Amino acid sequence: MYNDGYKLVIFTNESNIERWKNKRQRAVDSKVGRLDNFIECVKVPIQVFIACGTGKGKGTPDDLFRKPNSGMWWLMAEHFNSGIAIDMDQ
Numbered sequence: 844m845y846n847d848g849y850k851l852v853i854f855t856n857e858s859n860i861e862r863w864k865n866k867r868q869r870a871v872d873s874k875v876g877r878l879d880n881f882i883e884c885v886k887v888p889i890q891v892f893i894a895c896g897t898g899k900g901k902g903t904p905d906d907l908f909r910k911p912n913s914g915m916w917w918l919m920a921e922h923f924n925s926g927i928a929i930d931m932d933q
Contacts, residue, residue, distance in 0.1 A: 845887040850924075853878065853891045854915045860895040871895075892919060 860870045892915040896906035907914035
């Protein structure tokens with residue numbers, strides 16, 4: 844798809860990062876390391892957005908950036924797409 848002109852983007856929910864309060868950096872490093880390894884294997888540019896909140900739960904408000912919510916998509920589209928309009932028909 845990259846060779847056909849598409850931008851590749853990964854949107855991922857990683858609530859385990861928020862849950863690891865005392866070892867958060869280790870959780871972040873682990874996830875980023877796995878993503879880096881994957882990107883190195885496929886050898887094409889990929890933009891990554893990671894939602895780290897725990898999401899909706901008992902006494903917890905819904906996180907607009909966690910899937911299935913569209914916050915990460917709109918953040919990418921409005922601020923991190925180099926000003927390029929997204930052709931939703933494509």
